[in-house]
Structures are given as C-alpha cells and as structure tokens.
Amino acid sequence: MKSVALIGLSLSGKSSLGRMAANALGMPFIDVDSEIEREAGMPISQIFKLRGESFFRDAETRATISAAASGIPVVIAAGGGVVLRRENVAALRKSCFVVFLDRPVWHIMRGIPHDDSRPLLKSPADLRDMERERRALYLAAADAVIENDSDIEEGLARLLGLLRSDWPETPDEYAVIGDPLTHTLSPAIHGAVFAELGVTGRYDVIRISRGELDDFTRSARVSRLKGFNVTMPHKGGIIPLLDEVDEEAGLCGAVNTVIVRNGRLLGFNTDMGGLLESLREADRDFSGSRVMILGAGGAARGAAFKAAQEGASSVVILARRADRARKTAEDVGSALGFPGLVRGGEMSPEVMIFEARAADLVINATPAGMNGVGGDLPSLEFLEALPDSAFVCDLIYNPAETELLRRARELGLAARNGIGMLIYQALLADELFLNRKLDRPALYRTVEEMLTK
Numbered sequence: 001m002k003s004v005a006l007i008g009l010s011l012s013g014k015s016s017l018g019r020m021a022a023n024a025l026g027m028p029f030i031d032v033d034s035e036i037e038r039e040a041g042m043p044i045s046q047i048f049k050l051r052g053e054s055f056f057r058d059a060e061t062r063a064t065i066s067a068a069a070s071g072i073p074v075v076i077a078a079g080g081g082v083v084l085r086r087e088n089v090a091a092l093r094k095s096c097f098v099v100f101l102d103r104p105v106w107h108i109m110r111g112i113p114h115d116d117s118r119p120l121l122k123s124p125a126d127l128r129d130m131e132r133e134r135r136a137l138y139l140a141a142a143d144a145v146i147e148n149d150s151d152i153e154e155g156l157a158r159l160l161g162l163l164r165s166d167w168p169e170t171p172d173e174y175a176v177i178g179d180p181l182t183h184t185l186s187p188a189i190h191g192a193v194f195a196e197l198g199v200t201g202r203y204d205v206i207r208i209s210r211g212e213l214d215d216f217t218r219s220a221r222v223s224r225l226k227g228f229n230v231t232m233p234h235k236g237g238i239i240p241l242l243d244e245v246d247e248e249a250g251l252c253g254a255v256n257t258v259i260v261r262n263g264r265l266l267g268f269n270t271d272m273g274g275l276l277e278s279l280r281e282a283d284r285d286f287s288g289s290r291v292m293i294l295g296a297g298g299a300a301r302g303a304a305f306k307a308a309q310e311g312a313s314s315v316v317i318l319a320r321r322a323d324r325a326r327k328t329a330e331d332v333g334s335a336l337g338f339p340g341l342v343r344g345g346e347m348s349p350e351v352m353i354f355e356a357r358a359a360d361l362v363i364n365a366t367p368a369g370m371n372g373v374g375g376d377l378p379s380l381e382f383l384e385a386l387p388d389s390a391f392v393c394d395l396i397y398n399p400a401e402t403e404l405l406r407r408a409r410e411l412g413l414a415a416r417n418g419i420g421m422l423i424y425q426a427l428l429a430d431e432l433f434l435n436r437k438l439d440r441p442a443l444y445r446t447v448e449e450m451l452t453k
C-alpha cells in the first residue's frame with residue numbers, strides 16, 4: 001500500500017479530510033503545515049512575518065520530502081504551495097498516490113478566517129489569483145481529483161471511496177524528452193508495445209529545452225519515471241549528467257535511452273542497434289559491406305561506428321564540410337582502435353559518384369528530404385553509379401518515400417526508409433525499460449500495423 005498525499009488550495013479540506021481518512025484507513029497522519037510550525041517553533045503567520053516567504057518555502061520542501069520518505073504508508077496533508085517547487089512534487093509523486101482536493105473558490109471564501117493565520121489569504125481576490133496560478137499545477141501533479149464541493153462527510157465518503165475501490169496500482173511512467181517534440185511517434189510506438197505486452201505503463205512527452213536539461217535530470221532521479229528516451233537536441237548533452245553510460249553509447253557520443261534505477265541514471269544507445277536490426281530485416285548486414293554514409297552528425301557517427309564494429313570492409317563518411325566528415329571518421333576509427341578504417345570526404349557530386357562505384361550500402365544520415373526541413377542532397381546522380389546489388393537506406397521516415405528512395409527504386413535498387421530503425425530502437429529501449437527480452441519481430445509487426453493505420 002502506498003502513502004496518500006492530499007494537495008489543493010489552502011482551506012480546501014486537506015487537514016480535516018486527511019486526518020479523518022487516516023483514522024478510517026488506520027494509517028498515521030502528517031500535516032506538513034503543522035510540521036513546519038513545530039520545526040520553527042512558531043505559527044506560520046509569524047514565520048512569514050519574521051523570516052519571510054522563501055524561508056517558509058524551504059521549510060515546506062524539507063517537511064514535504066521528509067513526509068514523503070516515511071518508511072510506512074501515511075496520509076499527508078501537503079501545504080497549499082507544495083506544487084510551486086518541482087522537487088516537492090517529485091518527492092510526493094515518487095512514493096504517494098496524489099489526490100487533488102478540488103474545492104470551489106466560493107466554498108473556500110466562506111472559511112477564510114478574519115485573523116492573520118493565513119498570511120497569503122487576506123482577501124477573496126488573493127484566493128482567486130492563487131487559484132489561477134496553481135490550478136494547472138495541482139492537476140498536473142495529481143493521480144486523481146476529488147471534488148470537495150459538499151460537506152465534510154460527503155468529502156470523506158468520496159475520498160475513501162476513491163482510495164478503497166480504486167486503490168491505485170499506478171502505472172510505471174516513461175517518457176521521451178527533447179525539443180521540439182511536436183511530431184514524435186514515440187508515445188504511439190511504446191503505447192502499442194505496452195498494450196500488446198499487457199504492461200500498465202504510461203508514456204508521456206516532456207518538452208525540455210536546452211537550458212532545462214540539468215534540472216530535469218536532477219528531478220528525474222527522484223520522480224516516478226522508470227526510464228526515458230532522449231531525442232534532439234539532448235543526445236550528446238545528457239552524457240555528463242548521467243551516473244553511468246554504456247560503452248557503446250559513450251563511444252558513439254550519444255544516448256537515446258536512460259533507465260532510472262535507485263535514483264541513478266544509466267544511459268544507453270539503441271539507435272544503432274535499431275539500424276542494424278532494420279537492415280537485417282531487409283536481409284542486409286554491415287558485415288563485409290562497403291558502406292557510404294551521407295552526413296557527419298550524430299546519426300552518421302553512430303552508423304559509422306556500428307558498421308565498423310560489425311565488420312564492414314570499408315566505411316566512408318561524406319559531408320558538406322569535408323573537415324567535419326574527416327574528424328568524425330578519425331574519431332570513430334580511433335575509438336575502435338583501427339585508425340584509418342573509416343575515411344571522410346566531401347559530399348560533392350563528383351566524390352559521391354566516385355565513392356558510389358565501390359559501395360554496396362548507402363545510408364543517408366542527413367535531414368535532406370525530410371518533411372519541413374529545407375534542403376536537398378547536392379545531387380542524386382551517384383545512385384546511377386552504384387552496383388545493381390546496392391542497398392539504399394534513408395534514416396528519414398517522414399515522408400515515407402524521400403526523393404532519394406524514389407530515384408533509387410526507379411533504378412531498380414533495393415531501398416528502405418527509417419521507420420524500421422525507429423521501431424527497432426524503441427523495442428530495444430523497451431527491453432531495457434522492462435528488463436526482459438521481447439519477441440521483437442512480432443512486436444515490430446504490431447507497431448508497424450498500428451502506424452500504418
């Protein structure tokens with residue numbers, strides 16, 4: 001059984017309902033405001049008067065974290081402002097079923113005392129402002145909402161009804177973080193996998209901008225998240241913020257999957273495993289292949305790394321900036337202990353044609369051709385120089401058929417888009433999240449069918 005935390009505006013009934021519910025459930029009761037007063041040795045009104053609001057908020061955070069960390073299940077009446085700090089919410093959500101007591105403002109107004117015991121509630125206008133500021137935060141932090149718009153007996157009956165009937169086996173939480181995330185398919189893919197496996201997992205989208213990554217990783221350690229995926233622009237930037245990074249992810253310099261274990265963040269890269277699986281499904285492999293990679297960014301680096309590691313007979317990286325291509329090639333070769341195994345060069349039409357003559361696997365790891373992203377490859381003439389048996393793989397999946405793939409198919413070449421890599425990297429991430437081997441080919445078909453619909 002989990003602890004229960006009641007959140008909501010001041011005077012919404014947290015303390016009275018909390019105490020009564022604790023008695024009825026035979027659980028200890030902790031009133032955070034009383035704990036703060038006990039620690040400070042003075043009433044809250046005096047704390048505000050003598051020490052100020054920020055002193056009070058620090059004390060509230062200490063008392064909230066300590067209540068949430070009680071070794072046994074308890075009922076907690078949280079402070080009204082508990083949702084103003086992310087760490088408070090993280091602590092409550094980690095160990096408690098969080099219930100928002102939603103009491104209409106006009107009911108609360110009737111109960112506002114005419115003394116200074118509620119320093120932030122001097123007038124009804126204060127209450128309305130407070131509600132405007134906090135309502136969305138209460139809803140976001142809560143697992144359930146109780147409308148406390150009647151008398152105390154009815155409020156208690158509703159709360160106990162919720163806690164007894166629907167005693168929350170809250171689902172494990174996962175997410176993808178990045179920015180922007182408008183078109184991410186991750187929730188749909190992981191949702192389909194969880195549904196197929198009968199796992200009660202929830203998969204959210206959390207938009208985290210560059211400046212927020214540090215804060216996010218700190219709160220992720222204490223949140224209810226069991227794991228999360230990482231996408232642009234954080235795949236490289238998250239590495240120094242993790243506790244451990246798997247060797248392959250470290251060598252690729254990119255993490256796309258993090259599991260949260262006992263407050264520690266462990267980073268992995270499943271993108272490259274996803275690419276390999278996707279090639280294998282098309283009866284291709286890196287082993288013995290002569291690989292030509294377009295682009296010198298994160299995906300190109302990972303693809304070159306995987307190709308070299310899996311026994312490609314040669315790997316060349318071509319990029320608009322030849323120096324960047326050479327540097328990436330050098331890094332990958334040195335990381336694997338074979339300097340010179342991977343070459344770099346300029347992505348000019350002439351060099352592309354020259355390299356294509358000796359290539360049997362082409363990987364487009366640039367966004368050229370992606371919906372909403374301007375720009376094309378400098379030329380597609382190189383496709384004609386490829387041997388008939390060559391395979392063209394575009395990591396882009398939106399659109400399903402880029403101009404590169406269309407022209408390759410027109411020339412009779414085998415070709416495939418990036419959806420296979422996307423699905424397989426998600427399945428490999430799910431194996432890490434759920435800590436078990438999955439029937440990947442079967443789940444692949446389930447997800448592919450869902451995406452096609």
Ligand code: NAP
Nearest residue numbers: 295296297298299320365366367368375376395418421422
């Ligand atoms: P990145 O780090 O930004 O690297 C992009 C590379 O493409 C850079 O070398 C860039 O060159 C080059 N580039 C950009 N526009 C170009 C153009 N018009 N012509 C020639 N080169 C161009 O991006 P990334 O993370 O490696 O991702 C690359 C692609 O892979 C994206 O389309 C991404 O969606 C896709 N991807 C797919 C999956 C999947 O699961 N299917 C997974 C990961 C990535 P400069 O350095 O000169 O700008």
